[in-house]
Amino acid sequence: MDHRLQRFVLTTIFLVAAAFATLQLAHAQPPATRREVPSLPITFNLVTQTHHDFYRELRGMLARTSSPPYDPTDVMGRNVLGRRRPEFISVPWRWVMVDVVAPRDAGSHVEMRTTLAIADDDLYILGFANRTGHWHVMKDFGGLPEPLTKLTIEHSYGDLVGSFQNLHTVPLGRESAVQAVRTLANYNSAMAEAQLKLPIAKFAIMISEALRFPFIRNTFSTNWESETFMKPDHVN
Structure with a gap:
């Protein structure tokens, strides 16, 4: 050769x-x-905002931050969400990072804050950061900053509350959200993961499902200061 x-x-x-x-x-x-995943930051301050205030800001942000702009921008009045990730367990192309702030405990100078990592293509909550900024991600997912703890909790209502048919047992409203923030904000490896399930389910309903379904949002958003529940027929 x-x-x-x-x-x-x-x-x-x-x-x-x-x-x-x-x-x-x-x-x-x-x-x-x-790849580094870009994010859209937004704050839900449970001290100064109602749920309606937050919903209006979040809906507006999702409607105006697509690049390039979606055509059409909505379908039958519903916003078009972000670019779909290849597989459900794939890292989203973009996060929506929701800082949820709750009142401080009496006599405490420690801010009660958690950050929820939400995929912008389907609005699923896939992880959260406690008040020290340590990230925790649901089973089989990734794409969040280090330090990162991988949870064994699955992203399903079956794992969170036993079944999607049990969603009507999850308490909703401002005080319920405050309790959820405190649990997530204070969570550390010495605590049982099971304590995370109800708080995550609460925000899945009050943020994700509320954006998808007006009839769910109207169940609690108009009665934000009271404890309310979804109706059983909402999950059928």
């Missing part, structure tokens, strides 16, 4: 092998290490 042809063949084999190895490495890495 001609020396030049031999060098060409060997170089080609090397480049193909290197490319294949690179692809394998990229595939082996968790999605969180392959």
